[in-house]
Amino acid sequence: MEAKHQNSQRRRPGKSPPKAFREHLFHSLLNYAGPYSVGIMEIEVPVREPRTFSRIKHNHMHALRMDTVLFSIYYPCDPSSYAQSRGKRPSKATWLPRPRTLTSKGYAKFFSMPQLPVTAYIAATSMFTKLPAFRNAKLAGDRPGDCAGAASRSSLGAHSQDTLTGSGDKPKFPVIFFSHGSGGSRTCYSIVYGELAGNGFIIVAVEHRDGSGARSYVNIPPSGELADGLKINNTNPKRFYKVDYIFPPDNALDTSPNNARGVDTELRHAQIEMRMSEIGEAYYVLELLNNGQGDLVYKNNLRKKGNAGSSSKGLEVINWSDCDGRLLLSNVTVMGHPFGGATTVEIVRQNDRFPYIGQGIFRDAWGQATPKVGEVTHQSLRKPLLAINSEAFMHWPESFRRICDIGKEARNGGALCWVLTIKGSTHLSQTNFAMLYPHWMSFFMKTMVNPKRAVALTVNSSLEFLSRVLPPALTLGNAWVNEGILKTKVLIAGELPREHQPDGKLIASRLRIFNELRIRTVNWVRREPKESVATYIKGRPLIGLVNFPLGSEVWMHLSPDEENRQYPIRLSQEV
Structure with a gap:
C-alpha cells in the first residue's frame, strides 16, 4: 500500500497547453495524465524506393502504392522552452486530420453514409477539437520528479548508462510504433499515444495509405517520381492524390464476422506487406533524426505550408540537434488496433526483417485477417x-x-x-x-x-x-x-x-x-x-x-x- 501511495505521488501530470474557447464550447479531449508534457510533430517524406504492392488496380493504376510515408511523433517535451521560443499561445494540431471537411467526407464514405449530415455533425461537434499536445516543442531534457537519478543509473554499470542517457546526461527515450485499424488515422488513437508519451515513450503513429484508412492525402515529391514509373510534371498544379478506403470487389463486407465469403486475403495480405514497409521507412527517418540528420528530414518534409493536409507550422522552429542520440532504436515496441493488430503480429514474427523490434502489443486484433504461419512468412x-x-x-x-x-x-x-x-x-x-x-x-x-x-x-x-x-x-x-x-x-x-x-x-x-x-x-x-x-x-x-x-x-x-x-x-x- 505504501509503495502504491509513493507511486501516486510521483504522477503529477505534466503541463498541457490551454484550451481555446471553441474547445470549451464544443467537444474536447482530456489532458494527458503522465508526468511528462507531450509534444507532437508531423512528418511526410518521400520513401527511398517508391513501389507498388499486389496486382490490384483502381482507375487503371495500382491501388496499393507507396510514394511517401506519413506519421506523427508524440514525445515527452519541455513546455517551458516552447513558451520562450514563441512568446504566444502554444500551437496545437487538430484531432481531425486536415483538410478537415474533406476528411469528414472520407469518413462518410467509409461508413456508407450520406456526406452532408456526417460532415455537418462533425463540424458542429469536433471539427475544431485540438490535441492537448505542444506542436514542435523541444524534446524533454530531464526526467520528471525523482525519476532515474544519476546515482541509480550509475548502479547499472557503464553499458546501461549509455542506454539510459544521451549526450550531456539527457535522457534517451524508448520507441513505440503504432499501426491503426481500418478507417483509422495517425490521430484517432491520440488519447493512447499521449498517455504513453507522457510516461516517457516516443510514439510513432504511422498513417497507412494502403486503402485501409478512411481518407489520406499523399503529397507528390518535388522530383515528381512515383511508383510504377510514373512521373508528374512540375508544372502540374495538382501535387497530391488522395487514398480512400478500398472495399474488396464483390466482398465489401469482408470485415464482418457474419460474412460467409470470409476475408479477402489477397488484398489484406498485400496491405499488411505495405504497412510493414511504411513502418520500415518511418524507422529509417528516426535513424536520421537520431544520427544528427534532422535538417535532412526538415528539407524533405512535405507536410508544410501550401501542401495538402498540412498546417502552416510545418516543422518550423525545431532544434534538430536536440534529437541527436536521444532515441532508443533497439528493443522497439510495435502496437496496433484491429488491422494494426494483425500487422503487429506479422512484424513481431519477422525477426530477420525487423531485428530492432523487441515485443508487440495488439488490441482487438482482427484475427481473421492475421496471416497464419506460412501464409506470409514461415517464421x-x-x-x-x-x-x-x-x-x-x-x-x-x-x-x-x-x-x-x-x-x-x-x-x-x-x-x-x-x-x-x-x-x-x-x-x-x-x-x-x-x-x-x-x-x-x-x-x-x-x-x-x-x-x-x-x-x-x-x-x-x-x-x-x-x-x-x-x-x-x-x-x-x-x-x-x-x-x-x-x-x-x-x-x-x-x-x-x-x-x-x-x-x-x-x-x-x-x-x-x-x-x-x-x-x-x-x-x-x-x-x-x-x-x-x-x-x-x-x-x-x-x-x-x-x-x-x-x-x-x-x-x-x-x-x-x-x-x-x-x-x-x-x-x-x-x-
Missing part, C-alpha cells in the same frame, strides 16, 4: 506479446480463437504472452471516439466501461507489460502506475461469460444489456451526474474504480504466471 512468434481485447470482440468466436492460437504460438516459441479482455468494453473503447462521443457509444454500442478507465486499463497494462519485458536499464526509476493487472487470475476453459453476448448479427459490434430501458429510465429519474450517463449503466460504477478487487475489471485468458491453465476456447467453439 513463428518468439518475442513477448500482450493482447488486449474488448468484451465485444471476445464474443467473436473465430477471431478470438485465432488470437488464442497466436498466444499459443508465442508461448510455444518460449516468449512471455498475456491475453486479456477489458470488461464492458467495445471495439472503439480504445479510440478517441469513446472520449468524444461517450453517449453514442453507450446508446448504440452498449459500452459499459467508463471510457477514461478503459484507456487507463489499456495504457497501464501496456506499461506493466513493458516493465516486465524491457531491459531494466530502460525502466529504472519510471513513474509508471503498476496496478497488478497482469496478475489477474486466468480463467479456466469454458468459463467465458455470456451475460452481455449479443445475437449473431451483432457479434463484435456491440454488447447486450438486459432491461436496458428500465435501467436508463432509473438513471434519468435519479439525475445521475452527466459523466455517468454513458458509463454507469446501472446508476453505479459497474466497473472502473481503481479500488475494485484485482481481476474485477479484466478477464485473463493467458498468462505466463499460470502456464498450466487451458485456453478458454471451448465456449467459443460452442457458440
